[in-house]
Amino acid sequence: MSAFAQRLLAWFDQHGRHDLPWQHPREAYRVWLAEIMLQQTQVATVIPYFTRFIARFPDIHALAAAPLDDVLALWSGLGYYARARNLHRCARQIVAQYGGTFPRTLEALMELPGIGRSTAGAILAQAFGQRTPILDGNVRRVLARYGAVPGWPGTPAVQKRLWQLAEALLPDERMADYTQAIMDLGATVCTARKPACVRCPVAPGCAALAQNAVAEYPHPRSKKKRPQRHARLLLIRNPQGQLLLERRAPLGIWGGLWCPPLLGELHLASGTWAQILLDTASRVRQLPPLRHAFTHFDLELRPLQIELDAMPELICEPGQQLWVSLSTLSHLGLPAPVRRLIEQSFSLGST
DNA sequence: AAGCCGGGGTT
DNA sequence: AACCCAGGCTT
Numbered sequence: 001m002s003a004f005a006q007r008l009l010a011w012f013d014q015h016g017r018h019d020l021p022w023q024h025p026r027e028a029y030r031v032w033l034a035e036i037m038l039q040q041t042q043v044a045t046v047i048p049y050f051t052r053f054i055a056r057f058p059d060i061h062a063l064a065a066a067p068l069d070d071v072l073a074l075w076s077g078l079g080y081y082a083r084a085r086n087l088h089r090c091a092r093q094i095v096a097q098y099g100g101t102f103p104r105t106l107e108a109l110m111e112l113p114g115i116g117r118s119t120a121g122a123i124l125a126q127a128f129g130q131r132t133p134i135l136d137g138n139v140r141r142v143l144a145r146y147g148a149v150p151g152w153p154g155t156p157a158v159q160k161r162l163w164q165l166a167e168a169l170l171p172d173e174r175m176a177d178y179t180q181a182i183m184d185l186g187a188t189v190c191t192a193r194k195p196a197c198v199r200c201p202v203a204p205g206c207a208a209l210a211q212n213a214v215a216e217y218p219h220p221r222s223k224k225k226r227p228q229r230h231a232r233l234l235l236i237r238n239p240q241g242q243l244l245l246e247r248r249a250p251l252g253i254w255g256g257l258w259c260p261p262l263l264g265e266l267h268l269a270s271g272t273w274a275q276i277l278l279d280t281a282s283r284v285r286q287l288p289p290l291r292h293a294f295t296h297f298d299l300e301l302r303p304l305q306i307e308l309d310a311m312p313e314l315i316c317e318p319g320q321q322l323w324v325s326l327s328t329l330s331h332l333g334l335p336a337p338v339r340r341l342i343e344q345s346f347s348l349g350s351t
Numbered sequence: 352a353a354g355c356c357g358g359g360g361t362t
Numbered sequence: 363a364a365c366c367c368a369g370g371c372t373t
Contacts, residue, residue: 038368045359046368079357082371116370136368156352183368192366193362220365253356295356336358 004202005171011201012181028102028127029060035119036087060100064091072333086114125179133166138186144218148207152219230300232263238308242323254335283307292337
């Protein structure tokens with residue numbers, strides 16, 4: 001077994017994280033759910049979501065049987081909603097195709113929606129003890145430094161080298177602990193900024209440290225600036241004080257979530273209808289804009305509060321539009337910034 | 352190979 | 363403000 005793995009495992013016993021909710025019990029369903037939630041999302045953020053999710057959907061059959069809306073509602077605020085849609089599809093596929101038991105090969109797992117090579121590796125290693133590597137953000141950083149691997153890890157050539165290194169360093173046993181250990185090392189010692197090399201168990205073999213160039217690895221991605229976009233957000237209320245929501249298209253930004261009608265960019269199918277409604281409304285007032293940063297563009301939401309004197313005809317497909325009282329908003333899957341904006345807009349004594 | 356998908360934390 | 367985070371999917 002590699003010296004890297006030996007030192008890492010010894011360090012893990014003393015300094016690793018042993019009390020994460022998905023470690024007890026460390027079974028495939030819980031590992032899978034945690035892995036999906038943890039994609040691009042920090043541990044501290046995930047824990048309360050994971051706990052609520054397990055309470056509501058204790059096993060894969062419960063998840064597969066649930067309507068997508070329930071899953072999205074529990075996911076609301078976690079972001080990357082394609083993960084929730086894939087999670088739901090994946091649960092149904094595992095029940096239909098495998099009777100609810102996770103497959104135990106890399107190829108079969110990677111066929112499933114939302115599971116790539118790293119997540120598949122994590123499930124095999126952590127739930128089944130198989131000798132399969134992972135390569136998430138933590139491991140990328142640890143290995144890029146340990147092997148002094150040059151280049152930005154987003155490129156296929158660098159990815160390939162890192163996967164090879166990850167494979168070469170695997171232990172002969174304790175795969176579940178090892179997988180947790182290398183992530184813990186990245187999260188608590190080999191951090192992106194100010195790595196604590198003096199506390200690092202694998203410092204003796206670290207190539208970047210030997211070059212006194214730990215900060216040079218991994219090489220950062222080239223930066224680009226984000227375009228600015230904007231949209232009208234129509235907070236339409238009927239005479240009963242209920243708010244109009246629409247279901248967004250299943251794919252794309254905020255896919256499948258409930259949201260007040262948008263005009264301009266990110267528009268909805270009912271855009272023309274909403275524009276007419278806006279043009280004929282008598283009680284309209286502007287609310288302060290909200291800026292929201294997406295990965296690849298900045299969005300400014302410009303809310304308009306519209307109070308209707310009579311109920312309008314709804315024009316969408318049945319089930320795609322909804323009048324809700326403000327008190328029931330929390331039960332629906334809304335984008336977090338939109339939810340906050342609504343709560344803010346109507347908490348300040350505005351009728 | 353590059354773009355698409357959020358939100359919170361850190362510095 | 364910029365960067366980072368338990369990535370995967372699509373083109």
